[in-house]
Amino acid sequence: MTDQLQEYFDRSLEFNNQVLIIKQCSSGDVGCVVWDAALVLLKFMESDFFKSKHETLEQKHVIELGSGTGAVGLAASLLGANVTITDLEEFVPLMQLNVNTNEALVKGSLMAKTLKWGGSVQEFLPHPDFILLSDCVYYLQAVGDLVVTLDELSGHDTEILCSYEERTIGQNLQSLDKFLTLVNEIFVVDEIPLNQQDPVYRSEDIHILSMKKR
Numbered sequence: 283m284t285d286q287l288q289e290y291f292d293r294s295l296e297f298n299n300q301v302l303i304i305k306q307c308s309s310g311d312v313g314c315v316v317w318d319a320a321l322v323l324l325k326f327m328e329s330d331f332f333k334s335k336h337e338t339l340e341q342k343h344v345i346e347l348g349s350g351t352g353a354v355g356l357a358a359s360l361l362g363a364n365v366t367i368t369d370l371e372e373f374v375p376l377m378q379l380n381v382n383t384n385e386a387l388v389k390g391s392l393m394a395k396t397l398k399w400g401g402s403v404q405e406f407l408p409h410p411d412f413i414l415l416s417d418c419v420y421y422l423q424a425v426g427d428l429v430v431t432l433d434e435l436s437g438h439d440t441e442i443l444c445s446y447e448e449r450t451i452g453q454n455l456q457s458l459d460k461f462l463t464l465v466n467e468i469f470v471v472d473e474i475p476l477n478q479q480d481p482v483y484r485s486e487d488i489h490i491l492s493m494k495k496r
Contacts, residue, residue, distance in 0.1 A: 323445035325483035348418035368397035400427030409437030
């Protein structure tokens with residue numbers, strides 16, 4: 283993705299009584315736009331259930347994996363969290379553009395960094411309070427590395443929030459099955475019921491998992 287040649291279009295997202303402006307790419311990989319599972323996850327963070335469980339994200343250490351546009355991590359920073367949004371190197375310019383575009387709204391801190399799943403996570407430690415990921419479980423060849431990274435990044439007090447949309451095309455189902463099998467070996471996995479999610483931004487086809495180490 284060559285930033286100088288890329289064309290962007292804006293998507294406005296209401297969150298925490300603010301309006302996030304997310305720059306999306308007119309062309310490129312799947313990480314260049316905001317997907318529905320990301321919307322469901324970020325709106326969950328302002329739901330009554332989430333607020334009753336966690337009270338506040340202020341000063342919490344948050345890492346988003348496979349951030350793409352960075353929308354979910356950006357939302358967490360509006361709630362006061364200290365957030366690092368991460369993806370492959372090619373997505374850093376898009377993430378940084380969205381950091382710069384919304385910096386006036388950020389209550390915590392926000393930075394964009396490269397993190398390749400399966401690689402070293404040393405610079406991202408100590409263990410975060412939360413790990414966020416949305417629509418990241420469909421690349422069969424990357425699922426194992428993703429779970430390794432989740433394992434190494436998370437401590438026993440880390441909560442992982444993972445959203446994904448049900449898809450049955452190609453290898454999607456196989457990848458999801460592998461992901462669920464692997465994470466259940468390491469984490470206690472609970473699904474957030476629909477009635478505890480945002481009343482508007484929710485769908486029977488989109489799932490939110492909460493995971494903590496066994």
